[in-house]
Amino acid sequence: MTVAILILAAGSSTRMGIPKQLLPYREHTLLSYTVEVAVASVCHPIIVVLGAYAEQIQPEISQYPIQIVENYRWNEGMSSSIQVGIQALDTVAEKPEAVVITLCDQPFISTQLVNQLVETYFTTGKPIIASKYAGNLGVPALFSSSFFPNLMNLNGAEGAKKVIKNYKHQVFSIPFSEGTVDIDTPAEYKQLQNLVENC
Template sequence: MTAIVILAAGSSSRLGRPKQTLEYKGQTLLQIAIKNALAVTEMVLVVLGANAEHIEPTIENLPANVLHNAHWEEGMSSSIRLAITDLEKNYPEVTSVIVMLCDQPFANAELLTQLIDKKKTTGKGIIASNYHNISGVPALFEKKYFPQLLELSGQAGAKQLLTQYPDAVAEVPFPEGETDIDTTEDYKRLNQKLL
């Protein structure tokens, strides 16, 4: 079984308000991410940290497991370690994990399915999304890479493993992967796509 971990613990400092609750097409960015994940697997973990008390009520009706990262200020690695630890402890049937962010609104169920299918057809242990010649998330990691994910520290995200194990990586094209929401300008650009 493939689990999906949605990283949503950051403080959105550059944006000035929680990006997780920004709306796009009538849903929050985090709701969109969870629904896309649930279309692919029933095992969805959401890692919250900063502003959790404002964010959690917006997703309480969705069947995702929420983890609270008390060390969110350390960076993405702390959320990844928390999620992988939880998977190993409570869900031994999980054989791989997709790590995704809450601020990539075009990381849809089709893309997530492509990551899983690519693993089946290539046999590779890591499947990354590729945009503008960059390998990144959403990315799938086979269980054998869980120990390496648990060793991540500081601001380092799962992307570090893509450069560490290049021979283990296959890629799925995701041209819209460059759209993520870090600033007010990013959010304005996203909404202009609706016009």
Template sequence: MAGIIILAAGESKRLGQPKQNLVFKGKTLLRHAIDTALDSACSPIVVVLGANGEQITIQPNKKVTILQNPDWPEGMASSIRLAIHEMIKQGAESAFIMLCDQPFVDTQLLNAMLQQQKDTGKPIIACAYKGAAGVPVLFNKSLFPDLLLLQGHEGARKILQDRADDIARIPFENGGIDIDTIDDYEALIGRQNVN
């Protein structure tokens, strides 16, 4: 079974407020990510909180494991390691890594990535946008040891660079839309009003 890791432990320093709580199309960005995961056939679903954890409200759901990362100041790698340990404990055969601030990720994309892993046999399925491979990304459990070796601010990108031959890519042009600043958020809301 494929699990889903939703990384939501960052402090949103450039934004000045927890990005997890920003509202888009009637839901917070984190709620959207969790609902997308719940609508998929994936299990387990793990959300990693860290900075601002006390300000982030998540409706309890027995299908969602919430982890509080005390080491979040180290960077994204600490959240990935914590979540991968949980995936191993729960017996996941593979795991998606998702961010909480990519509002255009949907269940259809996740399902297409699962199908691509079946079709290609590649251990990594990554989204392709802005000329590179990025998140969401699906890792077979054979890559879990590599993920557990990440340090500091290293995200999964380091593994994508080191294991380029092991990747099948799936186009996802909207993958480049994430929320790091208030300008990013205002642009997203403007886009919502156009659609």
């Protein structure tokens, strides 16, 4: 029984002004760090969805054992990237039982957290395992394949959080307090750099 992981990295980083996927972080880039976390986890296959800067980003991650898919509709919002990713899972030989959905701009994601989502899924039997931070439930989150149709039906800017919210009685959560940190603006990136330097 396999659990896939879907890394969403198709956005245009409008608030950052440059592709945040390629920002240096811990001797990697934000995206390659997230890919390394995934590669070291129990999840496979690993699907990375690129979009706005696909040509620039692809060479940065092509050496990893991952499947890169391109979302040509990235400007329609996150839902389109999730749809492209779920469709890619249809093409793999061994159909996954579940998928972990994560972003490339949560710098404190860890292999331990990803593995905990998977372990919690198998121990609780709950079809959705979400990360909890700042009183909210969000990604990284795991969805049983029974929710793939729900993920395919998302629209526009809607992300996986919409499905978590709609089916919260079927959700089990695990704490991820650092999940509040995501990198959208130059100021947030500067804060992150200061934080990492002082660790």
